[in-house]
Amino acid sequence: MTKDNSPVTIYEPTNLIEPTPREIHLKTIDHIRLEMAKVYRDMKLQKIPAADGTRLVYVLAQIGKMIEAHELERRINLLEERL
Secondary structure (H helix, E strand, O other): OOOOOOOEEEEOOOOEEEEOOOOOOOOOHHHHHHHHHHHHHHHHOOOOOHHHHHHHHHHHHHHHHHHHHHHHHHHHHHHHHHO
16 A cells, blocks of 8 residues: 555566556446546546547447447347237
8 A cells, every 4th residue: 555545556576566456347328427537537637648538438438339239239128028
């Protein structure tokens, strides 16, 4: 842990110490929305280059489309079963 008690990862054999990456949840559209907002804030604060952020948001949008398609497919299957 660091001074502010945030977790770190120590890479062997170099003993390189880096902050442990936070867990990213991408199972729902809301998770995707929150992650997109974080990427936007990181670009706005210049923590990541805009080109990298744009690529990340594109991938997140594609994941979001797959979640939507999966949900629609599930709902259609339920309707077909009822008919």
